[in-house]
Amino acid sequence: MHIDYTLKSDRRTEQFVPTEQLIFGKTRTDHMFLMDYDGEQWTNARVVPYGDIAVAPGAVVLHYGQEIFEGCKSFKHEDGEIYGFRWDENAKRLNESAKIMIMPEIDVEIQLEAMHALMDVERLWFPEQDGASMYLRPFMFGTSDSLGVKPSKTYTYCVFLSPSGPYYKAGFSDPIKLLITSRFHRAAPGGSGAAKAGGNYGCSMRSIQFAQKFDASQVLYLDATNQFIEEAGAMNHYHVTKDNEVIIPHFTDTILKSITSCSMLELELEGLTIRQEFIGFQKFMADIQSGHITECGGFGTAAGVSPVGSYILENETTYTVGEGKIGPVTQRLYDTLTGIQKGSIKAPDGWLQKVERKH
Numbered sequence: 001m002h003i004d005y006t007l008k009s010d011r012r013t014e015q016f017v018p019t020e021q022l023i024f025g026k027t028r029t030d031h032m033f034l035m036d037y038d039g040e041q042w043t044n045a046r047v048v049p050y051g052d053i054a055v056a057p058g059a060v061v062l063h064y065g066q067e068i069f070e071g072c073k074s075f076k077h078e079d080g081e082i083y084g085f086r087w088d089e090n091a092k093r094l095n096e097s098a099k100i101m102i103m104p105e106i107d108v109e110i111q112l113e114a115m116h117a118l119m120d121v122e123r124l125w126f127p128e129q130d131g132a133s134m135y136l137r138p139f140m141f142g143t144s145d146s147l148g149v150k151p152s153k154t155y156t157y158c159v160f161l162s163p164s165g166p167y168y169k170a171g172f173s174d175p176i177k178l179l180i181t182s183r184f185h186r187a188a189p190g191g192s193g194a195a196k197a198g199g200n201y202g203c204s205m206r207s208i209q210f211a212q213k214f215d216a217s218q219v220l221y222l223d224a225t226n227q228f229i230e231e232a233g234a235m236n237h238y239h240v241t242k243d244n245e246v247i248i249p250h251f252t253d254t255i256l257k258s259i260t261s262c263s264m265l266e267l268e269l270e271g272l273t274i275r276q277e278f279i280g281f282q283k284f285m286a287d288i289q290s291g292h293i294t295e296c297g298g299f300g301t302a303a304g305v306s307p308v309g310s311y312i313l314e315n316e317t318t319y320t321v322g323e324g325k326i327g328p329v330t331q332r333l334y335d336t337l338t339g340i341q342k343g344s345i346k347a348p349d350g351w352l353q354k355v356e357r358k359h
């Protein structure tokens with residue numbers, strides 16, 4: 001792919017990002033990557049200054065929400081080099097989302113080239129703080145100026161970066177509380193739940209707002225029949241049993257296939273079985289009460305591992321998991337994942353890809 005760098009600014013000095021600017025998603029870097037789909041092919045790949053994107057008021061994305069996105073990270077190792085964590089998996093998943101939303105796919109190689117090119121240009125923005133990372137947000141949206149409800153003919157693909165601090169500022173701590181309710185659902189069979197599509201998030205805001213009335217940060221989503229556990233807010237659910245099993249719900253078309261979950265499923269950890277199951281909601285609650293389930297949490301790129309200390313029902317009944325604190329298995333999963341990402345634990349083959357210095 002030919003990438004046009006002519007509009008790139010030539011700012012080459014180290015960018016120190018103060019810690020208070022490293023709040024997740026807050027800070028941007030100087031540049032972004034853009035590419036257009038003209039109805040037949042992807043063209044006009046370019047690295048340009050970060051800034052507004054003009055779209056027609058009638059653009060399909062603004063009316064019918066034809067938008068998909070990804071989120072992944074890179075890490076700076078002791079050798080001073082920057083490594084992307086499983087970006088190829090994100091690129092493949094963007095294409096899975098594209099299929100669901102009837103959008104054009106982008107060759108995985110092209111997506112990787114775009115991410116590497118931008119990360120390379122912005123390497124001086126990499127935050128130096130301990131535990132910091134660079135978050136990448138690739139996304140694609142329909143730009144045709146057309147009000148008929150049909151797939152857009154033209155699209156824009158964009159990648160921008162956000163320097164991020166450690167998700168847990170004061171060390172790995174503070175398990176969250178989730179609301180369990182049959183009132184809101186994230187996805188239904190045959191819907192868009194398995195796509196990382198903006199619209200799924202748009203309609204989750206109402207349930208998050210409702211959860212906050214219970215001092216909970218998110219909803220533990222059940223399936224549309226209220227029988228099975230699906231997702232922990234915008235993360236995949238997991239729990240740990242007394243028998244040292246880590247259980248993740250089977251991926252269905254109402255669950256977003258988390259790359260963090262897939263990574264956990266591929267790990268081989270002595271004394272621990274990590275597997276998938278359909279998790280019945282009633283049994284889950286009973287197993288928390290009996291003590292069979294000892295730890296719970298969520299998996300996702302932003303936090304890696306996010307421990308859940310308790311669940312609350314709408315009638316205010318609270319179920320505390322174990323002692324409501326971070327358990328040893330959760331701690332081990334977190335340490336293993338972050339160790340692999342920052343290079344202190346050997347990564348399985350292909351998980352980390354070095355960002356080469358070209359610009």
Ligand SMILES: *Cc1c(COP(=O)(O)O)cnc(C)c1O
Nearest residue numbers: 234235236256258259260300301
């Ligand atoms: C992005 C996302 C996740 C987490 O996926 P990762 O690849 O681990 O970041 C889980 N659930 C939903 C609904 C998501 O959108």
